[in-house]
Amino acid sequence: MTNQPYDRKRCLSCKRWGGKRRPGSEPGAVEYDENDDKGLCNEGPWHGTLRGPRNACGQWVMWAALEAPQG
Numbered sequence: 001m002t003n004q005p006y007d008r009k010r011c012l013s014c015k016r017w018g019g020k021r022r023p024g025s026e027p028g029a030v031e032y033d034e035n036d037d038k039g040l041c042n043e044g045p046w047h048g049t050l051r052g053p054r055n056a057c058g059q060w061v062m063w064a065a066l067e068a069p070q071g
Contacts, residue, residue, distance in 0.1 A: 003029045004053060009060040012037075012053035016044035016061065019053065023065050030066065 003024040006013040019039020024031045037053045
């Protein structure tokens with residue numbers, strides 16, 4: 001598993017991304033499988049298109065399963 005912090009504001013941590021993922025062991029991180037890392041954009045600007053975990057757009061919204069680290 002690979003992880004990515006939410007503050008990079010990439011598809012992986014966006015509520016609109018439909019790929020396989022789970023909250024990471026560290027607050028604010030998302031874990032995913034690099035061998036299965038594509039998902040559809042749902043209701044975002046790229047709606048219906050397959051997006052990778054490192055893709056980005058200007059309408060990112062944090063995935064509800066994540067909590068921003070306190071600090």
